[in-house]
Amino acid sequence: MSSQQENKGIVLKDVNLHYGDYHALRDINLNVAVGERVVVCGSSGSGKSTMIRSIIGLENHDSGHILIDGQELTADAKSQETIRRNVGMVFQQFNLFPHLTIAENCSLALKRVKKMAKGEAKDVVMKYLERVHIPEQAEKYPSQLSGGQQQRAAIARALCMQPKFLLFDEPTSALDPEMVNEVLDVMVEMAQDGMTMICVTHEMGFARQVADKMVFMNQGRIIESGDTVEFFENPKEERTRTFLNTILSH
Numbered sequence: 001m002s003s004q005q006e007n008k009g010i011v012l013k014d015v016n017l018h019y020g021d022y023h024a025l026r027d028i029n030l031n032v033a034v035g036e037r038v039v040v041c042g043s044s045g046s047g048k049s050t051m052i053r054s055i056i057g058l059e060n061h062d063s064g065h066i067l068i069d070g071q072e073l074t075a076d077a078k079s080q081e082t083i084r085r086n087v088g089m090v091f092q093q094f095n096l097f098p099h100l101t102i103a104e105n106c107s108l109a110l111k112r113v114k115k116m117a118k119g120e121a122k123d124v125v126m127k128y129l130e131r132v133h134i135p136e137q138a139e140k141y142p143s144q145l146s147g148g149q150q151q152r153a154a155i156a157r158a159l160c161m162q163p164k165f166l167l168f169d170e171p172t173s174a175l176d177p178e179m180v181n182e183v184l185d186v187m188v189e190m191a192q193d194g195m196t197m198i199c200v201t202h203e204m205g206f207a208r209q210v211a212d213k214m215v216f217m218n219q220g221r222i223i224e225s226g227d228t229v230e231f232f233e234n235p236k237e238e239r240t241r242t243f244l245n246t247i248l249s250h
Contacts, residue, residue: 008069009033009196010055010165015064017054024050025061026220032198032213034164037191039207039228040200042217043243048200049092051217052167055198056080056087069164085113088158089167092174094150096142096157102129103138106157113161128156132186148179152186159190166190168199204247208232216240 010032017025025047032038040048053059055066057073057080066073068083096105103125110121129135132152134145142150151171158166168187172180184206191197191210201207207214207228214231216224216239224231224240235241 009036010198011065011067012051012055013065013067015051015054015061015066017050017059017061024059024220025054028064028222030215030222030225032165032196034196035194036212037195037197037210038199038213038215039211040198040215040217041202041204041207041243041247046217047220048217049169050220052089052169052198052200055167056084056089058089085161086164087167088161088163088165089169090151090155090158090171092170094142094147094154094174096150096154098142101139101141102134102145102153102156105142105153106160109157110160124160125156128159129153131159132156146179147175148182151175151179151183155183155186155190165196165198168197168201170200170202172201172203202247204232204244216243218243 012028012030015025015028016023028051040052042048050059054061055068060075069086071082073079073083100108103122106125106128107121110116110124111118116124126135126138129138132155134149134152137145137149137153142153145153171187172183175183180203184203187199187206188210211228213226214228215222216237218239224235224237232244235244
């Protein structure tokens with residue numbers, strides 16, 4: 001990876017984060033190039049969600065450096081606001097406002113942050129609801145949609161801001177099994193379109209299909225990182241092998 005690519009992607013250098021005495025992230029180093037798709041996996045409590053949340057300042061790191069598109073993320077509100085214009089995030093829980101329609105949920109940030117006119121915002125919203133295959137749900141409320149449809153609406157909401165990077169924090173873990181694939185299918189399409197993505201997930205079939213790089217975390221550390229084929233076929237660390245054997249046997 002060239003230094004130019006590195007600077008324009010997502011870079012974590014020696015990142016540490018504590019919750020009181022608990023050391024949640026330990027010396028995290030990660031480079032994600034523009035256009036790269038990275039899947040982060042590991043057992044519950046290994047620091048995956050904390051790491052991905054730290055990339056947009058939802059968790060403030062104590063030391064080290066996080067650079068997004070060449071700009072360093074700090075605890076300063078203005079820095080975080082600038083970063084969040086470039087980085088979209090899709091959460092485990094859909095985080096849709098229940099009193100707003102899907103279209104209103106998706107257009108809120110366009111109007112407030114991008115100061116977009118109502119008609120222009122509606123065009124953008126419909127474009128991305130089409131993108132996730134639910135344009136017919138635009139005027140419905142979240143409670144009228146299935147879990148899979150709500151998560152696809154949440155993805156559309158993130159896409160409406162036209163981010164350079166998209167983060168997913170276990171986007172299918174709150175879904176019923178039959179709804180998982182409809183969300184993964186949309187994510188596969190986005191990966192094929194070249195979106196730079198970091199995805200925390202246990203969906204190893206999805207990981208094999210789309211990831212350029214796999215990252216395995218354990219006890220707040222990245223203990224293995226590298227090529228997807230190599231990761232699955234020849235994991236170097238015993239802890240990685242145990243994890244894969246467990247998750248692939250289910």
